[in-house]
Amino acid sequence: SYELTQPPSVSVSPGQTASITCSGDKLGNKYVCWYQQKAGQSPVLVIYQDTKRPSGIPERFSGSNSGNTATLTISGTQVMDEADYYCQAWDSSSVIFGGGTKLTVL
Amino acid sequence: QVQLVQSGAEVKKPGASVKVSCNAFGYTFSGNYIHWVRQAPGQGLEWMGLINPNRGGANFAERFQGRVTMTWDTSISIAFMELNRLKTDDTAVYYCAREVDSGGYGRWFDPWGQGTLVTVSS
Numbered sequence: 411s412y413e414l415t416q417p418p419s420v421s422v423s424p425g426q427t428a429s430i431t432c433s434g435d436k437l438g439n440k441y442v443c444w445y446q447q448k449a450g451q452s453p454v455l456v457i458y459q460d461t462k463r464p465s466g467i468p469e470r471f472s473g474s475n476s477g478n479t480a481t482l483t484i485s486g487t488q489v490m491d492e493a494d495y496y497c498q499a500w501d502s503s504s505v506i507f508g509g510g511t512k513l514t515v516l
Numbered sequence: 517q518v519q520l521v522q523s524g525a526e527v528k529k530p531g532a533s534v535k536v537s538c539n540a541f542g543y544t545f546s547g548n549y550i551h552w553v554r555q556a557p558g559q560g561l562e563w564m565g566l567i568n569p570n571r572g573g574a575n576f577a578e579r580f581q582g583r584v585t586m587t588w589d590t591s592i593s594i595a596f597m598e599l600n601r602l603k604t605d606d607t608a609v610y611y612c613a614r615e616v617d618s619g620g621y622g623r624w625f626d627p628w629g630q631g632t633l634v635t636v637s638s
Contacts (some may be wrong), residue, residue: 441622452611452628459622491601496561500623503575
């Protein structure tokens with residue numbers, strides 16, 4: 411079965427750039443989206459179609475996808491960005507989530 | 517404003533069943549698939565399956581087949597997920613989410629419901 415692999419945790423200082431990776435076989439051939447989940451809240455879409463931001467998502471969030479790796483980049487990370495982040499793709503007719511990455515901003 | 521509102525928390529005993537509802541507001545219910553995703557305490561997101569309110573039919577993740585039923589009522593814009601033969605490790609927050617389909621250019625979930633905590637304990 412298809413798997414998406416994320417690092418369990420990433421740490422970044424406020425104002426710096428955070429990069430969260432999501433790896434899968436030929437992932438660049440699929441569309442990837444990313445969700446942000448703050449403690450005690452439902453997931454929120456932050457990137458879709460590999461690179462696009464929904465309305466209301468700050469410009470500091472960006473995405474890329476090539477080869478076997480998709481990357482969520484947060485430029486000028488703010489304390490409010492501290493959350494769990496999940497990548498998601500489709501394999502055949504099933505939805506696949508990455509295991510999630512806890513982003514710590516300190 | 518598109519919104520999904522789920523039913524309240526449930527406590528069940530092992531072997532019982534639970535039925536969670538998801539009420540959709542702000543869009544034409546039959547126009548989008550609805551998915552169900554669960555999250556065990558401290559764990560990641562796990563996809564359970566989807567319904568197609570327009571043409572009918574459902575598709576389940578393999579590990580839930582035979583134990584989950586997903587239904588809906590288009591007339592009142594509501595979807596249901598029923599999980600049978602509950603086990604303690606079914607304790608989780610259950611989410612519904614609306615799928616957005618770009619017609620060949622990816623599919624994603626937006627928005628998600630607020631989640632329903634199901635606790636399975638003897």
